[in-house]
Amino acid sequence: MKTFKIGLLPKIIIAIVCGVVFGMFLPGEVVRVFLTFNGIFSQFLGFLIPLLILGLVAPAISDIGQGAGKMLIATTALAYFATVTSGLLSYAVSELTFPSLIDTQTTAASLATTEAMAPFFTVEIPAPMNVMTALVLAFTLGLTTATMQSVALKNVMKDFMQVIIKTINVAIIPLLPIYIFGIFLNMAYTGDAARVLTVFVKIIGVIFVMHIFLLIFQYCVAGAFVGKNPFRLLGRMLPAYFTALGTQSSAATIPVTLRQTIANGVNKSIAGFVIPLCATIHMSGSVMKIVACAMALMMMQHISYDFVTVIGFILMLAISIVAAPGVPGGAIMASLGVLASILGFTEADQALMIALYIAMDSFGTACNVTGDGSLALLIDKWFGGKDKSEK
Template sequence: MKKLKIGLLARIIIAIALGIGFGNVLPGGLVRVFVTFNGIFSEFLGFIIPLIILGLVTPAIADIGKEAGKMLVITTLVAYSATLFSGFLSYFTGVTFFPSMITPGAPIEQISEAHDISPFFTVAIPPVMNVMTSLILAFTLGLGIAHLESTALKNVCNDFKDIIVKTIQTVILPLLPIYIFGIFLNMTHSGQVYNILMVFIKIIGVIFLLHIFLLVFQYSMAALFVRRNPFKLLGRMMPAYFTALGTQSSAATIPVTLRQSIKNGVTEDIAGFVIPLCATIHLSGSTLKIVACALALMIMQGMPFDFPMFAGFIFMLGITMVAAPGVPGGAIMAALGILSSMLGFGESEQALMIALYIAMDSFGTACNVTGDGAIALIIDKFFGKKDLRPIQ
């Protein structure tokens, strides 16, 4: 018999349901067992996050820098601009509508402390460096490797990246459902789960509508360059959209995205270059989700924020998204560091961000890959019949 495989999204949903179901039944002693696990897992996350950034950003910057052709540079700038636009769209929509949809309450940590839910013991796992240090080091190493003739250091960085991706796949992602179960178990035991679930439902609805608007806007912009009907262009990309919904992977959807982009009139060589590249560096849908979820959680908990704070966060998030590994939930794992360092998110806020993000992972991935087709149309307009030699 074949072994039944349950996807990450299904496991997260089951974990949330079980946490809510058992929260009113289990005694405080058993709740403390999961609070203890969450404390240890949170320490491990704090330790691994700078290494995730270092291990994933360094090879990405090295690859982009080494192949710094004109088309590559412009594709990267267009993808980054699209990612920034989605982040600011999400922020301004959130500050306009979220305050009337979300009732501020006490921080989650204060709720837990008020009910004396504390771990049996704690294990300190200090990180080897802070998040900003790891980002600067990753950029320094990446740009340096790009200009080295030797490949020795690049091979080391690629091996380190493989270790980090393997750690995410075999340690962090399998344990995430238990971690999220503990969070919702604790919140239910504390009597706050209803308010948080209501926020979840409202935010998911807003983000879904924003995804639709973002795709229509991206193809409207592409239509200005190619002078064609944006809705017909977007309609031809629907097979890629629905494939991404099922696979939850930009990489797995590349063949479909490539085929549909060519059907939209993109030159085969251009599509073959832009689509795989954008599957790595263009994450508008993911950025939109992360900004909206972060803003919603800050409003819900009464955390102070302003535009300069989120502007810096969005600019840094757009860079960090380049490092998102090709695994479900990879983007939020890469973003945890700046959520902590720039927005002040603690253990509970990070766990809720993970749960919210993964609950919408399919839609974010679908938005990312469908938008890749719009970028391919723009790049094809400029480079379809031009010299593609690298910048000297």
Template sequence: MKKKKIGLLPKIVIAIALGIACGLFFPGWLVRIFLTINGLFSNFLGFIIPLLILGLVAPGIADLGKGAGKLLLITALLAYGFTLFSGFFTYFASDLSYPWLLKDAELQPLETAAVEPLSPYFTVMMPPLMDVMTSLVLAFTLGLGMSVINGATLKGAMEDFKDIINKVITGVIIPLLPLYIFGIFLNISNSGQVSGVLGVFVKIIVMIFFLTIVLLFIQFFIAGIVSKKNPFRLFRNMLPAYMTALGTQSSAATIPVTLEQTIKNGVNRELAAFVIPLCATIHLSGSTMKIVACAMAIMLMSGMPISFGVMAGFIFMLGIAMVAAPGVPGGAIMAALGLLQSMLGFDETAQGLMIALYIAMDSFGTACNVTGDGAIAVIMDRINKKSNHTGTLEELEEVVVVE
């Protein structure tokens, strides 16, 4: 008989529940063992994040320099624009709702908790080779350079480096995440703050589900105006893709369904075969929404200042980092950890809560991403028909065959 695999989300839920329960009765010496493991994992994350950004962003930007020219550029800009809109829409919605929604929520620093905080037995320093901003600038420079010179040597080396980073994510970081989350909630439970954190989790999950539906209606309303089609019918046709993404938690795995439903919306088959796989990589409106909403909630609970200027810069950079998000559950939050740390000042506990919150809503974000891909495809179909890019469609067919 085939052994049934437990998904990442159930593992995270189990880790949270066990962490809360065990924190109520574990002796201090045992809690410190898990704190030591968490410290090692956290330091490893700090080391790998700049390499992750370099290994994923540089090849991603280089890939955008190939393909179908003008249509590729317009699709990328449209996906980035939708992602930015999602980020700022979430910021203003959170800024309006959080003061009353989370008015009683507070996450005290663990060192000020009622119970004396515990510390790891030891730590191993793993200083990163470069800071996050240096890795971002280097990734942009290398990516743009590779797209211009069309060099095969460096591009091949970066693709190999990207494969290594993806293996580290899928083979080391993702499998160890439940243990890391367990340690975070074990420590929170031991400090007596778990009830406030869980209450916030439920409120944020409900709010983000509502915001994703509103965002999708806005996206399809725009697509309906541009294409002069009924936006509600366009959205209804994409519902099978939405439901499939809820189950798979993967934009890539949902591509066949997304593609079929997009064609039912009247999009040219060749254009859809180009836009949908591309947007599955570069359009992450739902993921951006989750990260912005969760980050603002944790900042509010922790008493950290929230300014529009800082959040605006974070959203612009997040939109670029999302292009680098690997196609695995939780991949987007891995790509965003560096920005959360460098731009918003998130410490180990805040990063752990972000990972847990993000993965708890992974299905909603993925469903929002892939459904929005259909709206972008409708807009691109209208742009292509208006411009009569017959030659470009022939290029698209070649790109699809190559891919």
């Protein structure tokens, strides 16, 4: 007999709905039970964040360093540039649209009250290192290992990566719905859930429109370089887009993305190199979502920021989520350390970020993999030799 499995997104939605409903009538003592769980869980999450950065980023950088010379450098630079550009676009759109969509006076006061109730007790779990130390150590290990011939060290790094992935899959992802439930239970108990959810819906709508615009922009640029109709190019990539919507996985969509990229006229060998690599390092859709969600939460709570701070955040974010597609919800998990260290996000802010991000997870993945095809077109133009006629 087949067992019916509920995906992470439905679980998060159920947790939010149940939190809002139960928060209207459950007594305060019950709410404090979940606040106590949330406090312990957030401490464990804070402990894990630097280890997550080290475990995911170092092996990814090491693997990238084993690539094919100039083409590797060009693909990596192009993917990073595209990812950072999408973050800057998200920042600009957020600055222009969110102030008119968010009632900052009401929501700021609302979110401030969500911490009014206290847990029964707290457990301190200090992180083994701070986030910046983890990032620097990950870069040091990754870059040096890429130039060494030590198979043993690379295997240790990959084994540690599997430990982190296993911890996320077994201890973090299954408990996230309970964590989100506790957050919205508390907000509903204090009367703030409706206002926050209203803001969430508006933000999701804006981000979806930005995703569509970003894909059209990417293929217009690629089409201009290769001399082909950008809308035909984008149209051929739709099977990859819809596959990613269903699988929520860049890695699982690679065969479809590869097939459709070749159908767009990209050399098979170049497509075979670029598409799997970009599935790991090109995160335009994910960065767009994270930046927009972060901007919305900062506006809602009157957290001060400036252009220089946001630029630094985007530049570090584009690096810290390398290899995140290998983990469910990996991009937002890998970004928590940067959110805390650069933007000063609290545990409650991080929980709201997780809920917002996972609500749009499949759309971000679809944007990532579909955009990979546009980058492959550019790399093929630069390294593929003779021009190809439009099919």
